[in-house]
Amino acid sequence: MFVRIVKLSFEPKHIDTFLENFHKNKQAIRDFEGCQFLELYRDKNNTHVFFTYSYWKSENDLENYRQSQLFKSIWSVTKPMFNMKPEAWSVDKLESLE
Incomplete structure (x- = not known):
C-alpha cells in the first residue's frame, strides 16, 4: 500500500465547480479497484x-x-480550472498512530 498526495491550485472563480465535480465523482474514485x-x-x-x-x-x-475513462472525464473538467500546475507525490506509509 502507498499514499498518493496531490496538490491542486484553482482560479478562485472555479472553486465551486471543482467541489461540485469532486463530490459528484468521489464515490466512484473511492470504489475504483485498488483505492x-x-x-x-x-x-x-x-x-x-x-x-x-x-x-x-x-x-x-x-x-x-x-x-481509466473515469479519470479522463474528471481531469477534462478539472484541468482548465487550475491557476498553477498540480503537484503529486507517491509516498510509502511508514508509521501511523491512532
Whole structure:
C-alpha cells in the first residue's frame, strides 16, 4: 500500500465547480479497484489550494485509475480550472498512530 498526495491550485472563480465535480465523482474514485481511502483537504490560509490524499494497494492500481475513462472525464473538467500546475507525490506509509 502507498499514499498518493496531490496538490491542486484553482482560479478562485472555479472553486465551486471543482467541489461540485469532486463530490459528484468521489464515490466512484473511492470504489475504483485498488483505492482503499480518499480524502480532500483545503488549505486554511490559501483557500484556492486543495489536496487529495488517497491510499492505493499498488502503483499499478493507481496507474490503471489514471488510464481509466473515469479519470479522463474528471481531469477534462478539472484541468482548465487550475491557476498553477498540480503537484503529486507517491509516498510509502511508514508509521501511523491512532
